[in-house]
Amino acid sequence: MIFNTPFLPVDNLSRFMLLIVAFLFPLIFIYSFSYVKRNLFRYYFVLFIALGGMLGVVLARDLLSFYVFLEVMTVGIYFLIIDNAKKESFPAGFKYVLMMFAGGIFILLATLLLYNLTGTFEIAEIAKAAKMLPGPSIAPIFALFAIGCLLEIGAVPFHIWLPDAHPIAPSPISALLSGIAIKVGAYAIIRMLFTLDILSPALVWIGAISMLFGVLLALKQTNVKRLLAYHSISQMGYVLLGIGIGSGIGIGGALFHILNHAVFKMLLFLCMGAIIYVTGERELNKLGGLAKRMPVTLLTFGVAALAIAGLPPFNGFASKAMISGAAAGNLWLKLVVIITAAGTFASFVKLFRFSFLGSLPVKLKDVGEAPALMLFPMLVLAAACFGLGLYASPLLSGLIAPAAGRVIEFNFWSAKLFLDAFWIVFLGAGIYILGMKTDFFGATEINFGLDWVCCNAAKLLERGCAGLKKLQARMLNAHLFWVFVALILILIVIR
Amino acid sequence: MAHAPILIIVVPLLAAFLTHLTKYANLRRGAEIVAAAGIIAPLIFLFSLGKTVLEGNVVKYDLGGWPAPIGINLAVDGLSFFFALFVLGVGLLIVVYSLGIYQYARRYYSLLLLALSGILGIILTRDIFNMYVFFEILAVASYVLITYKRKARAIAASFKYLIITESAWVLFLLAIAILYGLTGTLNMDGIASQINNIYKSNPQVIYLVFSLMMVAFGIKCGMFPLHTWIPEAHSQAPTPVSSLLSGLILKVGIYAMLRIFFLFFGASLFLRGAGQLILYLGLVTLIVGAGLALVQDELKKLLAYSSISQIGYILVAVGLGTQLGLKGGLFHIFNHALIKSGLFFCAGIIISQTGFWKVSNMKGVWRQMPGVTFSFCVLSLAVIGIPPFNGFVSKMFILDATLMADNYLAVFFLFTGILLTAAYYFRVIQTFFSPEEFQHRPDFTPQPVGPFEHLSTYIFALLCLLVGIFPGIIVNLIQPAIKVLLP
Numbered sequence: 001m002i003f004n005t006p007f008l009p010v011d012n013l014s015r016f017m018l019l020i021v022a023f024l025f026p027l028i029f030i031y032s033f034s035y036v037k038r039n040l041f042r043y044y045f046v047l048f049i050a051l052g053g054m055l056g057v058v059l060a061r062d063l064l065s066f067y068v069f070l071e072v073m074t075v076g077i078y079f080l081i082i083d084n085a086k087k088e089s090f091p092a093g094f095k096y097v098l099m100m101f102a103g104g105i106f107i108l109l110a111t112l113l114l115y116n117l118t119g120t121f122e123i124a125e126i127a128k129a130a131k132m133l134p135g136p137s138i139a140p141i142f143a144l145f146a147i148g149c150l151l152e153i154g155a156v157p158f159h160i161w162l163p164d165a166h167p168i169a170p171s172p173i174s175a176l177l178s179g180i181a182i183k184v185g186a187y188a189i190i191r192m193l194f195t196l197d198i199l200s201p202a203l204v205w206i207g208a209i210s211m212l213f214g215v216l217l218a219l220k221q222t223n224v225k226r227l228l229a230y231h232s233i234s235q236m237g238y239v240l241l242g243i244g245i246g247s248g249i250g251i252g253g254a255l256f257h258i259l260n261h262a263v264f265k266m267l268l269f270l271c272m273g274a275i276i277y278v279t280g281e282r283e284l285n286k287l288g289g290l291a292k293r294m295p296v297t298l299l300t301f302g303v304a305a306l307a308i309a310g311l312p313p314f315n316g317f318a319s320k321a322m323i324s325g326a327a328a329g330n331l332w333l334k335l336v337v338i339i340t341a342a343g344t345f346a347s348f349v350k351l352f353r354f355s356f357l358g359s360l361p362v363k364l365k366d367v368g369e370a371p372a373l374m375l376f377p378m379l380v381l382a383a384a385c386f387g388l389g390l391y392a393s394p395l396l397s398g399l400i401a402p403a404a405g406r407v408i409e410f411n412f413w414s415a416k417l418f419l420d421a422f423w424i425v426f427l428g429a430g431i432y433i434l435g436m437k438t439d440f441f442g443a444t445e446i447n448f449g450l451d452w453v454c455c456n457a458a459k460l461l462e463r464g465c466a467g468l469k470k471l472q473a474r475m476l477n478a479h480l481f482w483v484f485v486a487l488i489l490i491l492i493v494i495r
Numbered sequence: 496m497a498h499a500p501i502l503i504i505v506v507p508l509l510a511a512f513l514t515h516l517t518k519y520a521n522l523r524r525g526a527e528i529v530a531a532a533g534i535i536a537p538l539i540f541l542f543s544l545g546k547t548v549l550e551g552n553v554v555k556y557d558l559g560g561w562p563a564p565i566g567i568n569l570a571v572d573g574l575s576f577f578f579a580l581f582v583l584g585v586g587l588l589i590v591v592y593s594l595g596i597y598q599y600a601r602r603y604y605s606l607l608l609l610a611l612s613g614i615l616g617i618i619l620t621r622d623i624f625n626m627y628v629f630f631e632i633l634a635v636a637s638y639v640l641i642t643y644k645r646k647a648r649a650i651a652a653s654f655k656y657l658i659i660t661e662s663a664w665v666l667f668l669l670a671i672a673i674l675y676g677l678t679g680t681l682n683m684d685g686i687a688s689q690i691n692n693i694y695k696s697n698p699q700v701i702y703l704v705f706s707l708m709m710v711a712f713g714i715k716c717g718m719f720p721l722h723t724w725i726p727e728a729h730s731q732a733p734t735p736v737s738s739l740l741s742g743l744i745l746k747v748g749i750y751a752m753l754r755i756f757f758l759f760f761g762a763s764l765f766l767r768g769a770g771q772l773i774l775y776l777g778l779v780t781l782i783v784g785a786g787l788a789l790v791q792d793e794l795k796k797l798l799a800y801s802s803i804s805q806i807g808y809i810l811v812a813v814g815l816g817t818q819l820g821l822k823g824g825l826f827h828i829f830n831h832a833l834i835k836s837g838l839f840f841c842a843g844i845i846i847s848q849t850g851f852w853k854v855s856n857m858k859g860v861w862r863q864m865p866g867v868t869f870s871f872c873v874l875s876l877a878v879i880g881i882p883p884f885n886g887f888v889s890k891m892f893i894l895d896a897t898l899m900a901d902n903y904l905a906v907f908f909l910f911t912g913i914l915l916t917a918a919y920y921f922r923v924i925q926t927f928f929s930p931e932e933f934q935h936r937p938d939f940t941p942q943p944v945g946p947f948e949h950l951s952t953y954i955f956a957l958l959c960l961l962v963g964i965f966p967g968i969i970v971n972l973i974q975p976a977i978k979v980l981l982p
Binding site: 491 | 654655658659662663666699702703705706707709710713714720721723724768769772783786787789790791865876879881882883887891894895898899906910913914917918921922925928929930
C-alpha cells in the first residue's frame with residue numbers, strides 16, 4: 001500500500017517546481033557558508049533533509065508520497081528554525097511544527113478518503129475517477145485537502161505561524177521558508193487542479209483577504225524580517241487569487257508568481273540577512289544610513305523592492321500583470337489588486353527609507369559590506385529579477401504554459417499595464433506620506449485576534465490538563481475504588 | 496523440534512534459575528551470557544516453527560502428551576508467533592542495554608528471564624487457567640524488578656502496582672471460575688465452542704464474565720480509568736524495566752484481550768457493543784493520556800503517559816475489529832514496543848548523565864549527548880506518527896480504518912491525539928535544544944555510560960526508520976495473526 005508508486009515520469013509542472021528548488025537551493029547553501037557559524041554539522045544535516053523533502057514533494061506522483069515528503073520537509077525546517085536557539089525561536093518553531101502537522105493530517109485524511117473512494121493514491125488516476133463521482137460526496141474531501149494546503153501556505157486565517165517563524169529563523173532559512181516551503185501548498189492545489197470547480201470561490205476570497213491583510217500588517221511592522229513575512233502572506237494571496245480564478249491567465253500568472261515571488265522574496269530576505277549580519281539589528285528604528293556602507297546590498301534590495309511592488313521591467317510586474325488581468329472581470333478584485341500593490345510599494349519605500357537613508361546610528365559606525373559569499377547569491381537573484389521580467393514572454397510560452405498545461409497568451413508590454421504601474425506608484429506614494437504623517441507605521445503591534453485566540457486556547461487546554469492531573473487519584477484506596485467503579489460501569493453499559 | 500513450543504517457555508525459565516548458578520562457575524559475565532542465551536535459544540525455536548505458522552497452520556503441543564480437555568495444551572498460531580517474536584526481540588535489546596551497567600547482576604537477569612518466560616507462557620498457552628498462572632509469574636517478577644534499586648519511592652510504586660494488578664487477577668480468576676463452572680473445561684477452544692449456547696440461555700452471566708475480564712485486562716494494558724498504576728511504576732523502575740513494562744507488559748493485556756475476546760465473544764458479544772465500548776474507552780484513554788503527558792514535567796512519567804495514550808490508539812483499533820483496524824492495531828503494538836523501549840533507554844541515559852528527572856532541568860542536553868538526543872528525536876517523531884518512521888504506517892492504518900467505519904468522532908479524536916502527542920514531544924525536544932546549559936547539582940556525579948546503552952538506542956532508532964520504509968515485512972507477519980482473529 002505504501003511507497004509502491006513513488007516518482008516518475010516527471011511532468012512539466014514538476015519540472016517547473018524542480019527548477020525553482022534546484023536554482024534556489026544552491027544559493028542558500030552559498031549564502032549559509034558565510035552566515036552560519038555554529039553547529040555546522042547539525043545545520044547542514046537538517047538542511048539536506050529539508051532539501052530532500054522538497055525535492056520529494058515536487059516529484060511525488062501520488063498523494064501519499066507527497067504527504068510523506070511534506071512531513072520530512074516540515075521536520076527539517078523545524079530544526080532549521082530553532083537553529084538560532086534564541087528565546088523566541090522555540091515558541092515560533094513550536095507553532096510552526098504543530099500547524100504544519102495539523103495541515104499534514106488534513107492532507108492525509110483527504111488522501112485516505114480519496115483512496116477509499118477511488119482505490120488509488122495516484123493523482124492522475126484520482127483526477128480521472130473524481131469526474132465520475134458526484135460533487136457532494138467529494139466536496140468535503142477537497143475542502144479538507146485545501147485546508148491542509150492553506151495551512152502550509154500560511155494564508156489568512158491559517159497564517160498565525162508565519163509571522164513568527166519567518167523572522168526568527170536564520171536569514172537563509174527565512175529565504176528558504178518564504179521562497180520554497182510555503183509554495184508547496186500552492187503547488188499541491190495546482191497539482192489537484194481538477195478540484196477547482198468546488199474550491200474556486202473560496203480560494204479567490206481567501207486570496208483577496210490574504211493580500212489585503214498581509215499588506216496592511218506589513219505596513220505597520222518595524223522588525224525588518226517580520227515586515228517581509230507579512231508580505232509573504234500578501235504575495236501568496238496573489239497566487240491563490242490566480243489559482244482561484246482558474247482561467248489560463250490566472251493559473252499561468254499564479255505559477256509565474258510562484259517563481260517570481262521565490263526569487264524576489266528570497267533576495268529580500270538575503271538582503272535583510274546581510275544587514276542583520278553586519279549590524280546585528282532587526283529593528284527599523286535602530287537602522288539607517290546604510291546606503292553608502294552597503295552599496296551592493298542597496299542595489300540588490302532596490303531591484304527586489306521594485307520587483308515585489310510590481311513595477312516594470314522587473315519580474316513581479318509580469319506575473320502581477322497577469323493575475324490582475326485575470327481578475328479584470330471583477331471590480332472588487334481589481335480594486336484589491338491595486339490597493340495591495342500600492343500598499344506594497346509604500347511599505348518598501350518605508351523599509352528603504354529607514355534602513356538605507358537617514359543618518360547612520362553611532363553604534364553602526366564601523367559596519368561595511370557583507371562578505372562576498374553572501375553578496376554572490378544576492379547578485380544572482382537580482383539579475384534573475386531583471387531577466388525574468390525582460391524575458392517574460394518567452395518564459396510564458398516556453399516554461400509556464402506547458403507547466404500549466406494550457407495555451408496562454410498575454411501581452412506584457414501594453415500601455416495599459418504601464419498606466420497601472422503608474423497608478424501603483426502614485427497611490428503608494430500617497431499611502432506612504434499619509435502613513436508618515438499619521439504615525440501609522442511605527443505603531444505598536446496590533447493583535448489581529450486570531451493569534452491571541454489560538455494562544456489562549458492553548459493555555460486553556462494546558463490549564464485543563466493540569467486540572468486533570470490534580471484529579472488523578474494518588475491514594476491506593478482511590479485506585480481500587482476506580483477499579484470497582486469501572487467494573488460496575490462496564491457491566492451497566494454492556495448490558 | 497517437536498517440542499519447540501514448550502521449549503520456548505521453559506528455556507528462559509530454566510535460564511532464570513541458571514543465572515544464579517553462574518556464581519559457582521568460573522565464568523566472566525556468566526549471568527549475561529546465560530541471559531542472552533536464554534533469549535536467543537527460544538528465538539531459534541520460534542524461527543523453526545516460522546514457516547509452518549506463517550502458512551496459516553497451528554502448531555499444537557500437548558503438555559505431557561495429555562490431550563486437550565485433561566492436559567494443558569500450547570499452540571503457536573499466527574497471533575502468538577507475532578507476539579512472541581517481538582517480545583523476544585525487544586527482550587534481547589533490553590539485555591543489550593543492561594550489559595554495560597554493572598549494578599545489574601544475577602538477580603536482575605534472573606528476574607528479567609522469569610518475566611519474559613511468563614509473557615511467552617501467556618502468549619503460547621491455550622489453557623485459560625494456565626494463562627492466569629503465567630500472569631502471576633510475570634507479575635511477581637515485575638514487582639521485584641521495579642524495586643530492584645531498593646529506593647523508597649520505587650518500593651511504594653511497586654506496592655501500588657502489586658495491589659492494583661492483583662485486584663485485576665482476582666477478577667480474572669473469578670471470571671475463569673464462572674466459566675469453568677458453566678462449561679466444565681479450562682481449555683480455551685473448549686470454552687469457545689460452548690459459549691454461544693450459554694449466551695443463548697443465560698446472557699447475563701456472559702456479560703459478567705466479559706466485564707470482569709475487561710477490567711482485568713484494562714488494568715494490565717492501562718486503559719482509562721484503570722491506568723493509574725502506570726506512571727508511578729514506569730517512572731520509578733530502573734530504565735530497562737521501564738522499557739519492559741511499557742514495551743511488553745502493557746502489550747500482554749492487549750494480547751489477552753485480542754485472544755480471549757475474539758475467541759470467546761467474537762460471534763455474539765463483539766457485534767453487540769463490546770467493540771464499541773472498547774473503541775470509546777480507547778478514545779478517552781488516548782486523549783486523557785495525551786492531556787496528562789502535556790502537563791507532565793518528569794521525563795519518565797511523560798513517557799509513561801505517552802504509553803497510555805498510544806495504548807488508546809491500539810484499543811481504538813481493537814474496538815473497530817475490522818481487518819484494517821486490526822492490521823493497524825497489531826502493527827502499532829509492534830511499533831510502540833520498539834519506540835517506547837527506545838525512548839525509555841534515551842531517557843535513562845539522559846537522566847543518569849544530568850541527574851535530573853524533570854524535563855525543565857534538561858536544558859541544552861544535546862551538546863553533551865548529541866547521539867542520544869538524535870535518537871530521542873527520531874523515536875519521538877516515530878511515536879507522533881511522522882513519516883518515514885514506523886509509527887506513521889500503523890497510525891495511518893488505524894486512521895484509515897476509522898474512516899472506513901465512518902466513525903468521524905473517532906477520526907477527530909485521533910487527529911487531536913496526534914497533535915497533542917506532537918505538542919508534548921516537541922516541548923521536550925525544544926528543551927533539549929535550548930541554548931542554556933544545565934548545571935549538575937553539586938552532590939551529583941554522572942555515572943559513566945558505556946557503548947552498549949548508546950548502541951541499543953541507535954538500534955531502536957534505526958529499526959524505526961527501517962520498519963517505516965519497509966512496512967511490508969511486518970505486515971506479512973501480521974496477516975496470519977489477523978487470520979487467526981477474523982477467520
